[in-house]
Amino acid sequence: MKTSEILDKLLKVPPHEPERRPRFPGPITAAYLEEIFENCFDFELRQVEIGGGLRASLCFMDGLVSGDAVSLTVLDPLTNGFRFGGCLTEREAAERMMAGAAYGNTVKYRTEADDAAADLLNGFCAVVFDGLRAAVTFEVRTSQGRAVSEPREEKSIKGARESFVEVLKTNTMMVRRHLRDPALKMETVTVGRRTATSVAIVWIEGLTGGGLTAELRRRVERIDIDGLLTAADLEEYVADSPLSPFPQLVQTERPDRFCLNLLEGRAGLLIDGLPLGFLAPGTFAQFFKVTEDRANHFIVASLLTLIRYLSVAVTLFLPAVFVAVAMYHQEMLPAKLMESMIDAKQSVPFPTAVEVMAMLASFELLQEAGMRLPNQLGQAVSIIGALIVGQSAVEASIVSPIAVIIVAFAGIAGYTMPDQDMAGALRLLRFLLLLAAVFAGMFGIAVGGALITYHLCSLESFGVPYMTPLAGRFGGRGLWKLLRPPLRWDKGREPALGPEDRRSRR
Amino acid sequence: MRRLLIPVLLALALTGCASDFGVYANVSEVERLRLVRTLGVDADESGVLLSADTGSGGGGRAVIWRIRAGTLAEAARRLEKNAMKYDANISHTEHVILGEAAARAGIGETLDYVARTMQMRLDTCLFVARGSRAEDLVTGARGEDASVSDMLQSLKKDAPVIYGCGVATCLEAAEALASEGCVLLRAIAPEPSPEWSEEGYTAVAPAGGAVISGDRLLGFTPEEESEAVGLLTGSVSSGCRALDYGGVPVTLLLTGADVRLKPVTEGGQPAFAVDARLRYSLQGAAAPLSVGDGAVRAGLAAAAAEEVRGELTAAIRRAQGFGCDYLGIRRALCAASPGRMAPYREAWRSLFPKMAFTVAVSAVILRTYDLGDPIA
Incomplete structure (x- = not known):
């Protein structure tokens, strides 16, 4: 029995019912569409007289379509006697519409009510012929949406300053503008029983490994959920090990980073409604790279990457090592530092473990409060929390200055992570390592570190070892790619990704 | 994962951090x-x-x-x-x-x-x-x-x-x-x-x-032999020496020392020779001294060398008197000439107390820090 089935049983979740397709079987009539969209105030249906005297029903979802587009591309030509005057039957009128008598870039002939309903919800309007029991649908989607803006999380000084938005087509347009290659393929899959969200699978034909694209498509198509509204709705179903705290899909809000990864041999996902691009497979090293690295000199970029790796060790181990040393291994510190620690702790009423745990918890609290509040208020909370409360706590001898320094240093080191999901995983593990240190000192940390390493080495993302190129089948190959090699020398694509075109430049 | 868990739990129980039942x-x-x-x-x-x-x-x-x-x-x-x-x-x-x-x-x-x-x-x-x-x-x-x-x-x-x-x-x-x-x-x-x-x-x-x-x-x-011990063991890096030069108290600062030991043979018996080259600078004198004069400097250097020679000799004699080579003479001789010392390694403890030796010391006064009367 699978874990999910055991959980279902424990939580008394009702049994799974396979998705019913089509949801609205039968031919299309205006009455049937009205029934489908009963109690939907934004559903509009009006009778129109087509040029020759025939009657049809025009349906659309108000708000999803552009009123101007409906008037200009559908209503105006339909009511034009010159265009439709000679039509004696509904079929003839429908055929003329499909042939271009009514304007519209995307026109579809629908005979199933289910398809027509899906079109209406995707920004189409439908001209329904009851006698024909069919409809002609036109794409008249409104272009309203957030304008392309600067990335908020992945800022760049030398790079492009555009980020993905919530509209899928705008995102695909941005990707196309970066990669003007007909080999760039985009295929959409609809996910979510109720949200019917379009998910675009993006890859470069002849470069991305065929197996990777097929596997990604298989996993996306397998998702059977009510709605795809957040990143986790996709990630948790697509990732190899969803229980792992480590992210297994690279997320980016930058189209240039998205394209750069496509060029490395990864496959991408763009989701309608999410201003993010997802890339698979995600490897550990990938979460330490930023687009800015490519823009900087290779020595500077490599040093910065090294600092990020060092920061992982600091953010993960520093509080735990401090507690272990303070509680169990006092001999590890130089005498003078130890004496400073002893002096600083003299009037603090709490044990070191409690002190550091409380500080870390407060740090998380402040961070959470800062994130949930508007920018200006968030900054105020940070200042009050970090400076005023922190200093007051030290002055009131509730915490020792060295504990504040350790926790602050570990926290700041965590902020060097370019990926927030990776930073979150490290924050979680920092607490676990701290607990290990409290109960077993350095031995606990060693065991904790070994378990984390074991877990990382056992992870795979789409068949690629997560710790590539440090470990796994491809361990040791292309180790320099962990940093930022000079571009003239970095000619091969990562072999672990299995690209069909293995060389990237002359 | 389950396979790992058992050894980890067992190892936790064996940790040196656990003295009683709890690891805490x-x-x-x-x-x-x-x-x-x-x-x-x-x-x-x-x-x-x-x-x-x-x-x-x-x-x-x-x-x-x-x-x-x-x-x-x-x-x-x-x-x-x-x-x-x-x-x-x-x-x-x-x-x-x-x-x-x-x-x-x-x-x-x-x-x-x-x-x-x-x-x-x-x-x-x-x-x-x-x-x-x-x-x-x-x-x-x-x-x-x-x-x-x-x-x-x-x-x-x-x-x-x-x-x-x-x-x-x-x-x-x-x-x-x-x-x-x-x-x-x-x-x-x-x-x-x-x-x-x-x-x-x-x-x-x-x-x-x-x-x-x-x-x-x-x-x-005795404490007075400390510098000689330091010179022989190579641990001295600096030191002051008070001299009486023609009735004028003078202080010299040791700025460098090169002490070499080598095995020799004397009358067919193993012996060793100590050659010490010392560099001093004049720190101060109770009365004006014409340090620019080569003869004065040579006199000062000779006096210092003679004192050191006596101290080195006394330190070695004392070690021989105790019957133990705490000055590391064997080690120094072996490093200087491993081939010649090979036959004596095993019998060193019995040989050392009665081993003949010579001590040669040379000294030079290099500078005075007196900018008005510098020594080249």
């Missing part, structure tokens, strides 16, 4: 700790008396403990597990002082304890209290805001520069005992009311060297 049992909170900087070891018929001093480095007053037990390990354990206001922590011990009686009884137990105890460091400096008990030094040495630890800290830093030769660590002592069978440790003695301090203070003063052979104290060398 070995914990000690830092605010209760006092770092022991100096341990004094005395021995008599009833066992070991361990005295400990924390020093005043932490900004507070030095804390002193005294524990008596059957063995050193037991005394140290009782010191750490005491039920006093503070927890003594010996992991930062920098100095171990052996009382003269304890050193005569043997230093093996102390070295063994330092080597085998996880918290203790092998770079802990080893001293022998000359003519007194270690306890007297640990509890008696007091200065302005200073305890024995602070004084030893200062002595250790200054020893190679001011006092002629450095201080041996436990590791160095153990290595020398293992390879040469003997070692020369720094001897210290209490100095009540030194002229530089206020009334009532007791300082710790260097008192020559303590000759350890096997693991027992054989005797002491």
Whole structure:
């Protein structure tokens, strides 16, 4: 029995019912569409007289379509006697519409009510012929949406300053503008029983490994959920090990980073409604790279990457090592530092473990409060929390200055992570390592570190070892790619990704 | 994962951090700790008396403990597990002082304890209290805001520069005992009311060297020979020499020394020759000296060389008198000429006491720091 089935049983979740397709079987009539969209105030249906005297029903979802587009591309030509005057039957009128008598870039002939309903919800309007029991649908989607803006999380000084938005087509347009290659393929899959969200699978034909694209498509198509509204709705179903705290899909809000990864041999996902691009497979090293690295000199970029790796060790181990040393291994510190620690702790009423745990918890609290509040208020909370409360706590001898320094240093080191999901995983593990240190000192940390390493080495993302190129089948190959090699020398694509075109430049 | 879990849980139970049932049992909170900087070891018929001093480095007053037990390990354990206001922590011990009686009884137990105890460091400096008990030094040495630890800290830093030769660590002592069978440790003695301090203070003063052979104290060398010992062992880096040059007190500063030993044969018997080349600078003179004059400089250098030659000879003779090569002469000769020394390696201990030797010393005065009268 699978874990999910055991959980279902424990939580008394009702049994799974396979998705019913089509949801609205039968031919299309205006009455049937009205029934489908009963109690939907934004559903509009009006009778129109087509040029020759025939009657049809025009349906659309108000708000999803552009009123101007409906008037200009559908209503105006339909009511034009010159265009439709000679039509004696509904079929003839429908055929003329499909042939271009009514304007519209995307026109579809629908005979199933289910398809027509899906079109209406995707920004189409439908001209329904009851006698024909069919409809002609036109794409008249409104272009309203957030304008392309600067990335908020992945800022760049030398790079492009555009980020993905919530509209899928705008995102695909941005990707196309970066990669003007007909080999760039985009295929959409609809996910979510109720949200019917379009998910675009993006890859470069002849470069991305065929197996990777097929596997990604298989996993996306397998998702059977009510709605795809957040990143986790996709990630948790697509990732190899969803229980792992480590992210297994690279997320980016930058189209240039998205394209750069496509060029490395990864496959991408763009989701309608999410201003993010997802890339698979995600490897550990990938979460330490930023687009800015490519823009900087290779020595500077490599040093910065090294600092990020060092920061992982600091953010993960520093509080735990401090507690272990303070509680169990006092001999590890130089005498003078130890004496400073002893002096600083003299009037603090709490044990070191409690002190550091409380500080870390407060740090998380402040961070959470800062994130949930508007920018200006968030900054105020940070200042009050970090400076005023922190200093007051030290002055009131509730915490020792060295504990504040350790926790602050570990926290700041965590902020060097370019990926927030990776930073979150490290924050979680920092607490676990701290607990290990409290109960077993350095031995606990060693065991904790070994378990984390074991877990990382056992992870795979789409068949690629997560710790590539440090470990796994491809361990040791292309180790320099962990940093930022000079571009003239970095000619091969990562072999672990299995690209069909293995060389990237002359 | 499940396969890993069992060994990990078993290993947790075996951790050195777990003393009783819980892994939390070995914990000690830092605010209760006092770092022991100096341990004094005395021995008599009833066992070991361990005295400990924390020093005043932490900004507070030095804390002193005294524990008596059957063995050193037991005394140290009782010191750490005491039920006093503070927890003594010996992991930062920098100095171990052996009382003269304890050193005569043997230093093996102390070295063994330092080597085998996880918290203790092998770079802990080893001293022998000359003519007194270690306890007297640990509890008696007091200065302005200073305890024995602070004084030893200062002595250790200054020893190679001011006092002629450095201080041996436990590791160095153990290595020398293992390879040469003997070692020369720094001897210290209490100095009540030194002229530089206020009334009532007791300082710790260097008192020559303590000759350890096997693991027992054989005797002491005088403090005046310290520089010669330092020159022969290579641990001296600087030092002042007071000379009387034609009735004028002169102070010379040793700025460099090159001492070479080589094996020779004298009358068919193995012997060795010591060749020391010293560089001095004139630090000061009680009356004006014409140091620009080559003859004056040569005279000063010759006087210094003659003094050093005498001290080197006396130091070697003393070592031969003790019958142990604590000066590391065999090692130096082997390094200089391994082939020639090969036949004598095994019989060195019996050969050394009666081995003939020659000492040649040359000195040169290089500069005076007197910008008005520079020496090229």
